Amino acid sequence: MKKNLLVFFCLISVQVFFAQLRTIDGGFARGRGGLNQGRDSLPENEINVKLSGKTKYTDYKIISHKNDTTVVDTTLTIQKEYKFNFLRKDNFELLAFHNQGQTFNNLAYDFTNVSQFPDIGFRAKMFNYAGIEDVNYYHVPTPTSEILYRTGLEQGQVVDALFTTNFSKRFNLAIAYKGLRSLGKYRHSLASTGNFRVSFSYETPKGQYAIRGHVVNQDFFNQESGGLTETSLAAFLNDDPNFSTNRGRMDVILDNAENNLDAKRLYFEHSFKLLSSKDSVTQKDFSNLKLGHSFTRDSKFYRFNQGTATPDVFGNVNVSSGISNKTKYLLYDNQLFLDFNSKYVLGKFRVKTGVTSYTYGYENLQNNTVGITKNKLKGDAVSFGADWNGRIGNFHVNASGSLTPGSGRLSGNQFSGEAFYKKDSVFTVKGRLGISTKSPNFNFLLHQSSYDDYNWENNFSQIGTRSLGGVIDSKWGNASLDITNISNYAYFDENGQPKQFSGDVNYLKAKVSKEFTFGKFALDNTLMYQKVASGESVFRVPEFVTRNTFYYTDEWFKGKPLLVQIGATFKYFSEYKANAYNPLLAEFTLQNDTEIGYPTVDLFFNARVRRTRIYFKADNVSSFVLKKNYFSAPNYPYRDFVIRFGVVWNWFI
Known part of the structure; x- marks a missing residue:
């Protein structure tokens, strides 16, 4: 570690020295979190980049799955500070566990992008x-x-590296890997993850x-402690x-348990243009058929996996040796689509149909004493849908819908739509609507374990989710409001058993944010109010969440x-x-004994030298003066005071 610190400070010194010789202000801009992060508006007076020839900073493009295009960002903003974590996302609505690489508890929920089909589950991973x-x-x-480096807790660090190049104007290849290994402060809390990504376009x-x-290959490994024992608590x-x-030195409930999620995905999308606007004499009516x-x-x-069973924690067990349970999930999805532009639809329209098949379950029965005879779920389905992107002046409409008929586990429907009005960079007003009907995740329907109490086979009703919301983004501040209604809400009860709520969950979330500037000083504020009008016995969130940064x-x-x-x-x-967190299920469960809620104060010193951003952070300095009542979940303390540093570095060869 001393050698790493020496090398780090030497590199920073070299950067400062050369920056004083060659004063290039700003950098590649627009965006909020680096080369592969989200977007925001372009800060004023941030752009003064000298590039040779005809190359401009706007030529370095990032293209999302939805074909939204932004450019590479090397600026230093307060949003970068919020995103400097191993997720590389603003985790305002999440409550982290003490060690990075562990899971998060939810301070709020987002139902604006509900997936079309059920997934494997094990959502804590x-x-x-x-x-x-x-x-x-x-x-x-x-x-x-781009390379991100961030120190971990005790032994370990996070490294996220990306390299991309265009072999020609039409062919791009990108290779990225994010690796994390962090020992943690508490016993048996090691986290080790890896995300390998290769993307291409031609x-x-x-x-x-x-x-x-x-192509994406991911693995998420965690030692599971079960939290502190009563004496240590x-x-x-x-x-x-x-x-x-x-x-x-504190004792933990489990000292030989671990869980792991491996995921592999292959995805590609290709299209052939049957008719372009140049080919058609009726291009004003119908064009760009694809x-x-x-x-x-x-x-x-x-x-x-568990070296030795612990009946006092998870109940009766039918094996005398170690526990080794493995759940598998495999999905194939093929989709055909037809795109075209037309003045009759005021923009772009897509019709689509898909064939999807899945397999979920276990190689064989994990427990022969609980009466479950089925070890796998299989099925397939055909779906139909359409997407629409329309525009009239500054008014935009985006809509997407799909229907999967039948009575299988993939059946259901989904509709999402948004309409927004954008006036330059002054303000944007958006309304959105979402309607979804789908089966719960597969681990609600079938789960097997060597522990008797963790075996079930359910035929749950479909979950209905309806959400209505709006967003206002302006130079005077931002605000959002979402109202969500959920029928047949699925959850895990206090004993870790899957249940469905017989009534409706009605959930309101309102959020406002505003930054005030005073010369070189600024105060950035975000306040969220939440209310569960019905269903609060199974759906729980804090009423108020606030974050205030003075810098x-x-x-x-x-x-x-x-x-x-x-x-x-x-x-x-x-x-x-x-x-509460259940490490066997990798899910969060209800509990009625412990209330959690507390303030934290973090200090930071960030800097930018040319295209390098440097981060120093002191987490939870408030722990020196406040009571030791800060938890991420019952029995799981939040992190104590710790100082960490990191760097994000871009190269443009």
């Missing part, structure tokens, strides 16, 4: 999972790379044929000096080679009966 929509494609005039010289796709709450400086096909092969494997931004040294950002972030959520 899915926060770091990269879905189809999370893989980006690129178009760059020169080879481009089109013929005249654009008649185009193809893009990706009391020592934590009382701030026992024998354990306050060495959390590894026939396409997409293919997805998605496999997931969940394992729970200072300035350029230091002669020639302004160094942009610094220094500040403090206050976060608070009101007390609520947060869900």
Whole structure:
């Protein structure tokens, strides 16, 4: 570690030295989290990039799965600070466990993008999972790379590296890997994850044929402690000096359990243009006719291993040796679509049909004493749907719908639509609607284990989700409101058993954010209010969540080679009966004994030298003065005070 620190500071010194000799302000801009992150508006006075020839910063493009295009971003903003975590996302609505690479508890829920089909489940392992929509494609005039490094807890670190290049104007290849290994402060809390991604895109010289796709290989491994024992929990709450400086001395409930999720996916989409606007004399009525096909092969494997069974934790067990349960899931999805533009639909229209098949379950029965005879679920379905993207001036409409008829586990329907009005960069007003009917995830329907209480075979009703919301984004502030109604809500009860709520869950979430600036100082505020009007016995969220960041931004040294950002972030959520974590299920379950809610204060010092962003952060400095009542879930303490650093570095060769 000392050698790593020496190398790090030497590199930073070299950057500062050369930046003073060659004063290039700003960098490639627009975006919120680096080369493969989200977007925001372009900060004023951030762009002053000198590039040779005809190359511009706007030529370095990032293309999302939905074909939204942004450009590479090397600016330093407060949104970058919020995203500097191993997820590389703003986790305002999440409550992290103490070690990075572990799971998150939910402070809020988002139902704006409900998946069309049920998934394997084991949702506590899915926060770091990269879905189809999370893989980006690129178009760059020169080879481009980005590396993120961040220290872990005790032993370990996070590295996220990306390299992309265009072999020609029409063919791009991107290779990326994010690896994490962190020991953690508490016993048996090692986290080790890996996300390997390869994406490509190509089109013929005249654009008649185009193809893009990706290969993703992911694994998420965690040692599972089960949380602190009653004695250790009391020592934590009382701030026992024998354990306050060495959390590894505290006893945990499990010392030989671990779970792992492996996932592999192959995806590609290709299309052939049957008719272009140049080919048709009736182009004003009907043009750009395109026939396409997409293919997805998605496999997931969940394992729970335990060296010695613990009946006092999970109940009766039918084996005397170790536990080794493995759940498999495999999905094939083929979709045909036809795209065209027409003045009669005011934009782009797509009709589509798909054939989907799945297999879920176990190689053989895990427990012969509980009366379950089925070890696999299989099925297939045909779906039909349409997408529409229309525009009239500054008014936009996007809609997507699909129907999967029948009575199988894949049957259901889905509709999502949004209409928004955008006035330059002044403001955007958006309304959105979502309607979905689908089966619960497969682990609600079938689960097998060597533990008797964790075996079930259910025929649950379909979950109906209806959401209505709106968003206002403006230079004066941002606000959003979402109202969601859920029928047949599926959950795990206090004993880890799958259940469905007989009534409706009605959930309201309102969020406002606004930044105030005072010269070189700024105060960034986000406040969220939530209310569960019905169904609060099974659906629980804190009523208030707030985050307030006060920070200072300035350029230091002669020639302004160094942009610094220094500040403090206050976060608070009101007390609520947060869900408990079950490591065998990799799911969160209801509990009625413990309320969690507390404030935290983090300090940070960030800097940018040319195209390098440097991050120093002191997590939870409030732990020195506040009570030791900060938890991520019952029996799982949140992290203590810790100092970490990291760097994000871009190269444009």
